[in-house]
Amino acid sequence: xxxxVVEVMPKAVLxxxxxKAVTGALHRLGKSNISEVRIxxxxxxxxxxxxxxxxxxxxxxxxxxxxxxxxxxxxxxTAV
Amino acid sequence: xxxxVVEVMPKAVLxxxxxKAVTGALHRLGKSNISEVRIxxxxxxxxxxxxxxxxxxxxxxxxxxxxxxxxxxxxxxTAV
Numbered sequence: 298x299x300x301x302v303v304e305v306m307p308k309a310v311l312x313x314x315x316x317k318a319v320t321g322a323l324h325r326l327g328k329s330n331i332s333e334v335r336i337x338x339x340x341x342x343x344x345x346x347x348x349x350x351x352x353x354x355x356x357x358x359x360x361x362x363x364x365x366x367x368x369x370x371x372x373x374x375t376a377v
Numbered sequence: 378x379x380x381x382v383v384e385v386m387p388k389a390v391l392x393x394x395x396x397k398a399v400t401g402a403l404h405r406l407g408k409s410n411i412s413e414v415r416i417x418x419x420x421x422x423x424x425x426x427x428x429x430x431x432x433x434x435x436x437x438x439x440x441x442x443x444x445x446x447x448x449x450x451x452x453x454x455t456a457v
Contacts, residue, residue, distance in 0.1 A: 333423040343413040
């Protein structure tokens with residue numbers, strides 16, 4: 298069955314504590330090529346079929362349920 | 378600065394409790410178009426520059442640090 302991938306990231310202007318912790322650990326490990334890490338969520342939504350209506354439904358779900366619009370942004374909703 | 382996106386998902390053969398919980402909630406909300414939801418992680422890694430060596434380094438980090446290879450798979454490592 299077809300899958301729609303929804304990607305959600307913390308808003309860029311907000312502090313990402315998880316990301317900061319990983320970034321600090323990587324710097325302590327000497328990974329100097331890496332300047333920052335931000336961590337978000339990835340949803341694989343298996344649907345019956347991909348139609349414009351289903352895509353719109355998943356987009357609405359991404360904004361209402363899969364993300365907290367106060368602190369997160371829906372980066373993409375893509376049928377794969 | 379350039380960004381490399383790392384996507385990590387739970388192994389398909391394993392139970393994804395978070396995903397199951399969200400799937401159940403969506404079905405109770407009457408979202409019958411959606412048969413399953415699986416939830417993983419998305420990392421945005423900001424690097425100094427994207428070279429084959431840096432990509433290989435992030436690939437290794439994805440497998441060693443960003444994911445638990447026992448229960449998760451690295452789905453993709455992509456420079457964006």
